[in-house]
Amino acid sequence: MAYVITEKCHGERYGLCAGVCPVEAIFPGTYQGKDFMVIDPALCISCGACAAECPVGSIVESEDMDAAYAKINAELADKFRSNPKVTPRSKDEAPKKAGNTLK
Numbered sequence: 001m002a003y004v005i006t007e008k009c010h011g012e013r014y015g016l017c018a019g020v021c022p023v024e025a026i027f028p029g030t031y032q033g034k035d036f037m038v039i040d041p042a043l044c045i046s047c048g049a050c051a052a053e054c055p056v057g058s059i060v061e062s063e064d065m066d067a068a069y070a071k072i073n074a075e076l077a078d079k080f081r082s083n084p085k086v087t088p089r090s091k092d093e094a095p096k097k098a099g100n101t102l103k
Helices: 016-020 049-053 067-080
Strands: 026-031 034-039
Touching: 016 026, 016 049, 026 067, 034 067
Parallel strands: none
Antiparallel strands: 026 034
16 A cells, blocks of 8 residues: 655745655645645555654555545646755755644
8 A cells, every 4th residue: 555645834934855755656746826745555565764764744654545636646646756856955844734743
């Protein structure tokens, strides 16, 4: 099963996850007018590197843990694939999104 980027990333986007993905399965884009990242489930090898890197814990290890966002990731992956690579934010930077905290 593929890892999934969840609602915590929607409007937050640190982008650090994309830099550690060994198979380049993570892409940035805009969803509902807000910055977001997605994991392409067809490319993800479930290594966990991305989840360990996310400073707000927005990545879960299974599609079953957030079926709604698993579907969103899968639907947006092809659209986001051709977007320019993301410029990461510092993992020490305070979250932009209310309710998110650094882990």
